[in-house]
Amino acid sequence: MRRIVRIAAWLYALAVYGFIFLPVIVLVLFSLQATSFPIPPFTGPSLRWYQAVLSDTRLTSALVNSLAVAILSSAAAVTLGFLSAWGFARFTLPSSTLLRGLITLPLTVSYLIIGMGLLVLFNWAGLPKSLLAAGIGHVVINLPLCFAIIYSQMGDHQINIERAARDLGAPEWKVLLLITVPVMAPAIFAGFFLSMTFSWDEFVISFLLTRFDTTLPVEIWNLLRSGLNPKTNAVGSLVFAVSIVLVVLFELTLLRRTPA
């Protein structure tokens, strides 16, 4: 009986792993396709579609745009999130629960609606579509995340260290820069990298709020109009690789926090 359960469990797990990896394997495999269609039979391997991606200036400039938006918007989100988390965790503010709820509220609203709202607002205010507009949207979606991560990590341990610093005469700004930021560094990095991956991947807000200069997911979306195309496979595989790097960095910062 035990054996049967074990074997069934293994088979089930393998089937789910298969389901999870099927599209990724197909994507990467046919990005190495030599012919013009990413469909069986496989005739590779060839790197011609990767060359095509790297010599496509629209894709490469979209990639640079995506990185810039991801880095800058994540830096803004993590800064705002950290300062507010510190404020709420260290001081008693009137209607603190309500205000904290307000900051985390965007987490419950879909990106489409956040993007729509900004589109209507910017349109009404006469602001043109731009990467800056998309970046503002990315801060809106990532700020609550950074706040939640950092706020949840502010425990008594850190409070005691800060108290010690204050007792020794450090002014608040010194406590913040020399004590709180270094002590909270793992949570800050985790918030930053998670924001990076979300911004890097975000489509609908960028789609609504940018026009000519746009981000990589939007440019990939434009590629999809040409149907199944090995070039899309190649750029998709490259994006996947970048995301994996970000996730590994995120994992490492998390691992560093948990004492082994």
Add this chain to the structure above:
Amino acid sequence: MSTVTNSGRALPRAGRALPWALVTPALGWTLLFFVLPFIAMGFSSLTAHDGGGFTLANYSQFFTDPSYWRAMVNSLQVTAIVTVVSVLLAYPFAWILAEQVPERWQRLALMLAVLPFWTSYVVRSYSWLLVLAQNGVINRTLTGLGLVGEPLQLANTRFATVTGFVHFFVMLLTLTIFANLKQLSPSYRKAAADLGAGPVRTFLHVVLPLTLPGIMVGAFLTFVLCIGDYITPQILGGNNELLMPQLVMMQIGRRGDFPLASALSIILMAVVTVAYLACARWLKIERA
């Protein structure tokens, strides 16, 4: 104003200004770029596309035009199917990872299980298109083996949309359910065993009820993310059957009709809010 830490101990005097200076930028950002846009959207939804004053026409259009209704019904059906199927697939998987896989391999097994979660969302949907297309992997395999004569119509169907969604949410739910199972103290299971319960009874009466709140949080997250998503239904479902987000985007893309798009967005958000209130008592997210 007293400055007291969350653990109840008083801090040395810090002026009134400092705490507000810390939280105001984040609050201001949220008010300016989240609350204000929402208000703007509300106003916009109450105006006519071709200018003019206050009107409820955008809302009445939704409630009277059956094709608009249809999109909402489709969205709710797809979301319900996706949520149920994803939970049913992910729970046993998370259980196997947490209970059957040796401790030292668990972290790796889990990381592998959610690796494609981090692929670009657009790319992931496109990858399913490669699998499901007329001349894609599945159809080529089936016709190659002689199992079907004609390629099956898999892409541009509700089945494709659901498959793409389930793929994403199985990974998400595996993460949340796994975390839940691991947080369960082993002493509960020992106590159940000491009291004479077999593994099946222990699972049904102890493990399952204790992990139910976690499942509810995961299911709610699935609901919210699924019903508001434009990419998966647009790439995999095509235009044969429209879901709400596709309808919203269509108003902007084809006709530039912001008021109607705003009204539809607000209706969509109202549905999510109702769902939130319906399961609010299971969704108490606490500070760690």
